[in-house]
Amino acid sequence: MTQTTDPGITGMPYAGGEKETLHASLNRVREAVLWKLEGLDDEQLRRPMTPSGTSLLGLVKHLASVEYGWFVESFGREVEPLWFDPYKGEDMSAADGETTEQIVAFYGRARAAADRTITELPLDAVGRPRWRDHAVTLRWVLVDLIEETARHAGHMDVVRELIDGGTGDHRPG
Numbered sequence: 001m002t003q004t005t006d007p008g009i010t011g012m013p014y015a016g017g018e019k020e021t022l023h024a025s026l027n028r029v030r031e032a033v034l035w036k037l038e039g040l041d042d043e044q045l046r047r048p049m050t051p052s053g054t055s056l057l058g059l060v061k062h063l064a065s066v067e068y069g070w071f072v073e074s075f076g077r078e079v080e081p082l083w084f085d086p087y088k089g090e091d092m093s094a095a096d097g098e099t100t101e102q103i104v105a106f107y108g109r110a111r112a113a114a115d116r117t118i119t120e121l122p123l124d125a126v127g128r129p130r131w132r133d134h135a136v137t138l139r140w141v142l143v144d145l146i147e148e149t150a151r152h153a154g155h156m157d158v159v160r161e162l163i164d165g166g167t168g169d170h171r172p173g
Helices: 018-035 042-046 056-075 100-120 138-164
Strands: none
Touching (some): 018 100, 018 138, 056 100, 056 138
16 A cells, blocks of 8 residues: 655654554644744743643643653653652643743653654553553553643643634644
């Protein structure tokens, strides 16, 4: 079967294999996350927009932490030292002294580390998250992180709309 892609949507492989399709789907929602940050200043990115304190930059920091945990740590790979405690919710907001550039770069490194795991391991590879009492496959983690990232990209869509009226699930054109 000939593989076709749509370069307008992060090269989505409409006739690709399972791993390629799952990875492309994850990349699509990852790109939506980054797109939600574009054109805003530091104050807007940090601004808590819900009673629980949800901000665009906090969601990016959280997603980076989650990618490191599930894709990297669970499969026994090296995770960079964290300067915050995600188990105390410190990954949900940008703290004083943390820059936008620092958090976006952290997300980029987490994505790159996760991508190495996805590329190097088969879908049925088994990981053992230390915070769970059961093993998981890379396939399960891919599906879970697509769901997690899409959920938070949706939150980001609402937050962005509240800040400046911007909406949409991916970059136009």
